[in-house]
Amino acid sequence: MTEPAGKTADSNKTGSALPAALEAAAQRRITTAVGRARRVLVWEAAWPRIVPILCLGGLFLVLSWLGLWPRMADPLRYVVLAAFGIAYVGLILHLARMPLPSRDEALARVARESAMEHRPATAFGDRLSQPSDDPLTQSLWRAHRLRLLERLDHLSAGLPSPGMNARDPYALRFLLPLVLVVAFLMAGPDRIDRIADAIRPAAAATEAPPRIDAWVTPPAYTSRPPIFLTGDAARPGSLDPNVPLKVPQGSVVTLRMPAEPDLAAHAVSTGGQPLVFDAAPPPKTQTDAPTPAEHKLTLSRDSALTVARGDRTLLSWSFAVTPDEPPKIELTREPSATQSGALSLGYSVSDDYGVMSAAAAISAPEAPAESGARPLVAAPELPLNLPRLRMREGNGETIRDLSAHPWAGAKVKMRLTATDEAGQTSESPTIEFTLPMRAFRNPIARAVVEQRRVLALDARKAPNVAMAIDAITLYPDKFKTNGPYLALRTAYHRLTGQPSDAELVETVDFLWQIALGIEDGDLSLAAQDLRAAQEALRKAIESNASDAELEKAMQDLREAMDKYLEALAQDAARNPQSANRQPMDPNTQVLRPEDLKKMMDQIENLAKTGSRDAAQQMLSQLQQMMENLEASRSQQGQDGQNGPMNQALDKLGEMIQRQQQLMDRTFKMDPDTDGSGAEAQPMSPEERQKALQELREGQQGLQKMLQELQQTMKQQGMQPDGKLGQADRSMGDAADQLGEGAPGQAVGPQGQALQALREGARSLADQMARQNGSATRQGGPMPGQDPLGRQQQGRGTDLGSTVKVPDAIDTQRAREILDMIRKRLGDPSRPLIERDYLERLLQKY
Structure with missing residues (x-):
């Protein structure tokens, strides 16, 4: 076997027997394992030295947070602090002198934790004792090193094992963190100050916060x-x-x-x-602490x-x-009179936290010209209604019948006052106006009322008033019955002689009763008693009266209502021509005694169940209904001169109803609305086009009807309101959108036309009221309403003047809840905290 020349041959001679790249990779693996082993050995050696440092610091914090430093004398505290300092220095020096592990120790750690035969990390560093060129030796050496290289991938340094269990067999090191947490919570927000107490001077340390x-x-x-x-x-x-x-x-x-x-x-x-x-x-305490x-x-x-x-x-x-700003109050319109002669005030109130009460202060415009006048009757007091208690901003209306007051018909000054819960009071600018007075058609009644006013404003005029009454009764045949004549003669004898002021005040009231009897008989007296009963009930509701007081006030109201209805029927029987002057509209709703009884029962239930604001609102509606009834009676003689206007109002009411129906049908034609798909049947394109064409023709017909009405009004001398022209344009826009097949785009103009029709009807009603000689507020019914101010069936739509009050179902449910609360409150077995809560629920605010 031959080896390549160069570096490989040299390596073989030195004993590596592997290429240089494999040798370098093997060394990197061994170096990484040795580095891990060194870090483990450092942690095992350092942690037993760090734990005492941490425990000593924790002990210092425990002593500080438990507040022990201020309780130590200064010498003892300094000795303890010095001991802490010396211990810290010693422990830190002990940590600093810790020897670092060598490479051999790290290799030994790797060999021990790897637990592999022949200790590959250590054995890989071995070399042949003598270089050899023997091929067999080289082959065996290369095979040996390749086996070692394969095992280098499994080298391990193991996990640190400081051996704290042997050094701390009772695990006291775990008790200190628990005590530290308890001390931390006990110190609260004063943790930093308590640590500083360790080095504070004695004077400051003894003064605990x-x-x-x-x-x-x-x-x-x-x-x-x-x-x-x-x-x-x-x-x-x-x-x-x-x-x-x-x-x-x-x-x-x-x-x-x-x-x-x-x-x-x-x-x-x-x-x-x-x-x-x-x-x-x-x-006060019972202890000596x-x-x-x-x-x-x-x-x-x-x-x-x-x-x-x-x-x-x-x-x-x-x-x-x-700052708590004072409340604000001001009139929203001029004081006016209803058709029955009651004073009507419209005003706005505002406050940053809510208005508690309001009133109108009435005074004479100037001192009497004749000095020494001794009036018997003071100016009338006029508390104002608030839509709700603690109202921050809103509008209110008060209707008070002051026609029975001797000042009625006189020119007076008035300013409105509002009071918030802080006791701050503000006033509106003072205005002058004439207090509304009842218009007496009978000349004798007018003369009696005039003399009554003279007597009330100056008690010294009693002889003159007696002479005037004597003159009124010179001709007894002018009286229809003997009752008024005899009453006037009685008043005359009361004024002669030397009557006291109290007797004169009684005579003033007596003259008013006589004038009412001469004018309308029992009807005026019954109406006066009805207004007094309504006022008494209103005060009971405002004063948060008890249920017994509310029941009595309601009973008085029911009796006064029965007497008024009976007197009204008798007056209609005596004057059938006034009741039959105009034929009854078939759409007019009939007011039955059962309706009034149901309404008064609902007022009582609302008041007893705590809905006092709703009860007062419904009482105002009842009062408004009776005012409208009086207005309709007084307007019966004016129907002839207001015929064209009444016809125009009827036409507008009909158009309002038709416009509402067209808008509802158009809304259901819009495919984007959820309501169309729930009830309407699917329509083919031909059917849809036909329906849209019918809607367009209906809208155009209604527009033409409105144009004809405006032309007729101009011919009769009436000036149509600009709102009717706006309604005309909106109707044209809606018709164009329907012609283009866009019902969704037509609903908006239809709504604008409907609102403009309503406002135009109101403007026409106000115009008719001014021609009738009433003030800026019309007391009679609006278009689409019967004489009692209720909406007639088939006569227009609601003009937005109604107020939502709880219905019979709501009041019945409230009554059931109150009964259940009282039943649970009476159960002695229930916990005291629950009974206290139930008792608070029954409190009336």
Whole structure:
């Protein structure tokens, strides 16, 4: 066997017997295994030296976090710290003097952990004792080294085995981490300070930081949660001490800290003026333990609060107080009168946290010209309705019948006031207007009311009023019955002589009753009693009255309603010509006593179940219905002069209904809507085209009907509102979209046309009201409504004036829930915490 010349031949002579590339790869494997073995040997030698260092550090942290340093005397503490330092230095030097393992030790580790015969890592480094050119020797040597090379892939250094179990047979090294975790949790946020106590001077070390609790409680009406100034919630990152904390005006800062002589709290405003804490006596305790001092500060302006021990500041906070803005209230329209003579006010209110109450303050525009006048009756009080309690922003309406007040018909000043829960009050600009008064058709009734006003405004005019009443009763034959005549003579005798002011006030009321009896008989008196019962129920609901008081108020309302309906029927029987002047519309809904009873029952159920806002809203609807009924009675004599307008309103109501139907049908034709595929049958292209053509023709016919109505209105002297022209254009756009086969694009213009028709109808109704001589608010029914203000079947659509209130099913469910709560509350076997919760559920807010 011959060998190639050159390097291979030289290698064979030296004893390698392998090519240089294989020799280099084998050496890399051996070097890698030796490196791993060295690292393992280093870890096995270093870890037993590192564990004492870690344990000594953990022991230092345990002593610090348990707060033992401040309890040691200074010499002992210094000795312990010195012992810790010496031990640290010794352990670190012991670690530094650790010898590093040699290559032979690493090869021995590899041979031991690999557990292979002939120790391939060590044997691969062997060489022939003497170079030989014998082919057989060379072949055997090459085969031997190739077998070693194959085993080099399985070299292993093993896992470290420091032998800590032999050095620490009781595993005390595992107890220290457990104690360390417990001490860490006990130290809380003062961990760093407790570590620093080890090197602090004795004076500072003995003064452990006191336990201080501080929080801010915003006013309840702001609905904001308390803000904690201490504890985990106030750690760095949640409260920046350099940024003032924004709090509402009226917030209360509560500071609770130990009652120590050198521990004090100081509060100053941003201007540097000192602030006085609220008086807060410390709570009484049954033990002799020191009671923590509690300080409270009500924030009304930007302030800063500091807690200091001696000259050293422990805690400090600054507060930026957000002022509580006063409420705002203003009229949204001029004061007006309903057809029945009641005062109607529309207004808007707003507040940053909610308005609690509102009222209208009425006063005389100027002092009486004649000095020394002695009025018997003060100005009327007028509380205002709020849509809901603590309303932040919204509109309200109040209808109050002041026609019975002696000031009715007089020119007065009025300003609206609103009050929030903080007690702040604001006023609207003062306006002058004439209080609405009832229009008496009977001249005797008008004369009696006028004399009543004279007497109420000046008690000294009693003799003059007596003379006027005597003159009114000179001709008894002018009276239809003897009752009013005898009542006036009684009033005359009351005014003669020397009556007291109390008797004169009774006479003022008596004259009003006489005037009502002369005007309408029992009907006016019944209407007055009905309004009084409605007002009493409204006050009971607002004052959160008990169920018994609500039942009594509801019973009074039912009785007053029965008397009013009975008087209304008697008046219709006495004056059949007024009731039959115009034929009954077949679509008009009939108001039955059962309907009124059902509505009043629902008001009572809503009030008792806690839905007081909904009950008050429904009561307002009932009041509005009765006002509309009075308005319809007063408008019966004006139907002739308003005939064209009424016809136009009827036409608009019909068009509103037809436009709504067209829009519904068009919406169902749109293939992109979910509602079309659920109920409509599949349509062929021919059927769909025919349906779209019918819709287009219907829309065009409705547009032509609207154009004819506008032309008719112009011919009769009426001015159509611009909204009707807008409706005309929107109808044309919808017809064009239907002609192009795009029902989805036609729904939008149809909706715009529907809204414009509604607004045009309202504008026409207001125009008719102004021609009737009423104020800016029309008290009568709107188009598509019956005289009670309810929507008529087949007469237009809802114009958006209704308010959603709970129906009978909702109120019945609420009643069942309340009964179940009361039943569980009466069960003594239930836990106390559950009974407390149920009792809070029954509280009325």
